[in-house]
Amino acid sequence: xxxxxxxxxxxxxxxxxxxxxxxCVIAVIIxxxxxxxxxxxxxxxxxxxxxxxxxxxxxxxxTDVAAPFFAPFKLTFIVAICLAIPYVLYQVWQFVAPALYxxxxxxxxxxxxxxxxxxxxGIAFAYFVVFPIIFGFFTSVAPEGVTxxxxxxxxxxxVLKLFFAFGLSFEIPVAILLMVWTGVTxxxxxxxxxxxxxxxxxILGMLLTPPDVLSQTLLAVPxxxxxxxxxxxxxFYQPRPAEETEEQEEQL
Numbered sequence: 001x002x003x004x005x006x007x008x009x010x011x012x013x014x015x016x017x018x019x020x021x022x023x024c025v026i027a028v029i030i031x032x033x034x035x036x037x038x039x040x041x042x043x044x045x046x047x048x049x050x051x052x053x054x055x056x057x058x059x060x061x062x063t064d065v066a067a068p069f070f071a072p073f074k075l076t077f078i079v080a081i082c083l084a085i086p087y088v089l090y091q092v093w094q095f096v097a098p099a100l101y102x103x104x105x106x107x108x109x110x111x112x113x114x115x116x117x118x119x120x121x122g123i124a125f126a127y128f129v130v131f132p133i134i135f136g137f138f139t140s141v142a143p144e145g146v147t148x149x150x151x152x153x154x155x156x157x158x159v160l161k162l163f164f165a166f167g168l169s170f171e172i173p174v175a176i177l178l179m180v181w182t183g184v185t186x187x188x189x190x191x192x193x194x195x196x197x198x199x200x201x202x203i204l205g206m207l208l209t210p211p212d213v214l215s216q217t218l219l220a221v222p223x224x225x226x227x228x229x230x231x232x233x234x235x236f237y238q239p240r241p242a243e244e245t246e247e248q249e250e251q252l
Contacts, residue, residue, distance in 0.1 A: 020091040027087045032080035039072035043152070046075060046159060049131035050150060053139045060150050067153045075156055082123070086116055107181065115174045122170030123163050130162065130218045137214055162215075165208035169223045176230030187234045198224050 035042065047060060054060075062068050089112050097105060142148050179185050190197075205220035 017095060020095050024084070024088045024091055027084045028077075028080050031084050032077055035076050035080055035083075036073070039076045042079060043072040043075050043156075047152075047155065049127065050135045050155065052132070053136045055139065055142075055148055058148055060152050060155065062153070063151045064153060067151070071152045071156050075160075078160060082120075085119070089116060111174055111177065115171055118170040118174065119167040122167035125170070125222065126159075126162050126166040130166065130215065131159070133218065134215045162209065165219060166222075169204070169208070169219060170226060172223060172226040173230030173233060176227065176234055180234040187231060190231055190234075194227075197227050201227070 050060070062071075093109070093112055139148050176190065180187055180190075201223040202216065202220040204223065205216035205218075209215040209219050
């Protein structure tokens, strides 16, 4: 029996999907291997916002014996995934592009690029703006006689959660553009729901961040502003006309 499969067959698509997934895994491994020797430096860079506001003669601690080894390498692996995201998205794009119409390709390519940049922007906003504020607040309200000494593993889990929350929340403009373009909703309908969106942003801020008003607000306000940005840009992404879609299907 021949193992060759037509590129248009189900088996051909599965083989292509396997190959592209394998390339993504290899890309992450290569980036991780390149960064492994800088694991300690990466963790030191991540810890800077907290170290800058810790009381004098205070430092971070490791309550687990293996934490000083595993925490930096866990961070390095997450950084490798983040840095490989453009290549991973490129592989996804190459896999789905043949099934898209010409107009869809023109619209999706900018969305893929912008979603990557927005995710990185969310992480940068959390690191440079949010972390100094919330860590300064947390350390300043410690009761008298309490020494602030954060465990390195708990700190890593905490900041990764915030990175994910802010990176995901910065994707709101892309989500709005996709919903309007695909016809799931309209720009006017979203504008009418603005009060509910604002309330929802604060609820999500409460669920995705630590239980304090400051960090919730620092997430909710950018989410609301990004909603307004997506609403403003959605006027350029109109739903596909049914006649145009039918003509494209006839040409294929």
